[in-house]
Amino acid sequence: MRPLRAGRPTTPARRRARRDPAPSRLAYRLHRLWLTPLFRGIIRIGLPVALILGGGIAYLSDDARREDLQAWLAEQRRAFEERPEFVVKLMAIDGASAELAEDIREAVPIDFPVSQFDLDLEHIRRTIAGLDAVAEAEVSLRGQGVLQVSVRQRVPVVVWRGRREIALLDETGHRVAAVIARAMRPDLPLIAGDGADRAVPEALRLMAAAEPLKARLRGLVRMGERRWDLVLDRDQRILLPEGDPVTALERVLALDAATDLLARDITTIDMRIPARPTLRLGPGAREAFRMINLFELEEGAVGQ
């Protein structure tokens, strides 16, 4: 007989007594059972999984142990979050004036130092962007524990006298800040009336067109939330139409240049119907006009 495997026997003793023991019937059956794929799968995968799951469930079935485990987990998490490399120590604000920075610090009350895991950057950003004076805000974490806030401020271009307050508006009509009196910002033009803030770009165009009247200009009044009145001193008003007010204003300016219209005793120039400018005379002028009319009437009668 020739063995298939096993190295060649070397010594005569081993050659003579090559062991070839028969497996016992039990060993044979167990070996066959072990080679059965299903059984093998159960022992090699099913049993460890069942043991681990069972052990885990048995351990967690006790409330006290579960709480201990949760407390321990929370403690570990806390300890990790409070490591020095995650601590934020101060907030740096870029692009904001001193008072806006003050407002931001007020709006975002954070007790430094704080772990960066406790900061909700998106929430902070939205809070800051929600401030009136802020056009855009960007919040990020910089190294060395600095919370970096970059802000673009809104620039006020007009003063709006509304029903409740006197406010500064930027070029889009967004409120920037409140002022106590119009006199605090004499450099900015004044607009008034309900809904004036929603038409700020148009107001700005009108202001630009009314540059020749700057010395006499007092402001713009929004009428009925749809059209503008240009108010000059001496209570003169130019009633502008709803559509294309700038052209109407330019026509008034042209009339003024030609006939010195505005210097006369006229209270109102009504351009609401652009094809038919209408004048309202002041009391003196009205009297004078009546006298002239009377005189011409008498003259005519005499002439006849």
Added chain:
Amino acid sequence: MSDLHARQRAMRAMRKAAMQRGVIAVLDVGSSKIACLVLRFDGAERIAGDEGVGSLAGQSTFRVIGAATTRSRGVRFGEVEAMGETERAIRTALQSAQKMANQRVDHVIVGFSGARVRSYGLAGSIGLEETAVSEQDVARVLAACDMPDIGEGREVLHAQPVNFALDHRSGLTDPRGQIGNRLSVDMHMLTVDGAAVHNLLRCINRCDLEVAGLASAAYTSGISTLVEDEQELGAACIDMGGAVTGISIFMKKHMIYADSVRLGGDHITLDISKGLQVPLATAERIKTLNGGAVATGMDDRDMIELGGDSGDWEHDRRTASRAELIGIMRPRIEEILEEVRLRLDAAGFECLPSQQIVLTGGVSQIPGLDGLAARILGNSVRLGRPLRVQGLPQAATGPAFSAVVGLSLFAAHPQDEWWDFEMPAERYPARSLRRAMRWFKENW
């Protein structure tokens, strides 16, 4: 008869089930070793698709994934002598083969050399009812073979239709659909001692295995060692095993005769042991290392240490010349070959067109055997090794493994046997549903 039919059909069904599972074991229970191979069937098309190589005698469909041998215990002349010992030996071989394959095996095809094989040639003939031969006609002609008296307690192991003849045309392999008046068949039947087979099956059942087939080792050695033209033209395969020398004669790819001589390598070992006064293990070693069949002048000077551990220095330092050893071995080898010659003569081997003789089995490894065999058996003698099959370990490619390799070929492509054909309608029980079905099929 129908009991045998049913049992053999059950084994075929078992084999089919094993093929579906893809793993089957083949077990050669010999008198000196028990060899076991575990085969994995992958399906022919996949392998053929990969390499573009067609089926190589059918062995490309399977692969050997486990192989083991063990010293045979409790087997004498290829028959179970001590059942417990044999069972243990089978268990050993199977367990180590399974371990190598890393797969559990439930079906086994068994080959054995002993059990006093005896072969019969049967002939049967019928007149055809219709002009064309139908499957039923084939079944009827097989059933029409006259059954010889095979003796008390003997069973049929193989029954293969070898030749069909239709009227005057003979040599048909498949007569179905051909036209003629009279269909006749030649069948080769191999019978074995029933008790020996039952003992062996019992040993295997006690190892929790299902038997998926039985084969004679002489037949399977022939399948694995004879090349195709030898099988076609006529050749004898002499499987010289441990205690039994099997003889099988092939012609037209069918086994037409098988016999066995109850002499083998163990007898040579016993002669050496007696003649040189050495233990059997030493005699076996001396035989395999120094044995030979033809002595030369050099062999007189070639001294062999016999060894021993009796403690007597003179006794332990004995030597024998190789010529002495050959002188002991040669008469026994000649006796075996003479016996084989007698069996071949009895079978009418000299009438075959080609008289190739192939020697295989463990004893065929004795140097000089082919020369000696040529003197006794005839000129065309060669030594045969089993066909190479995929995955077979190098150590199992020797001639001693031709029976087990042949068994694996037999497992892959068994030849059609009597029980693989349809049963003739008359043999069905009178009230059988299948008979009614058949009647409907034939009449509509």
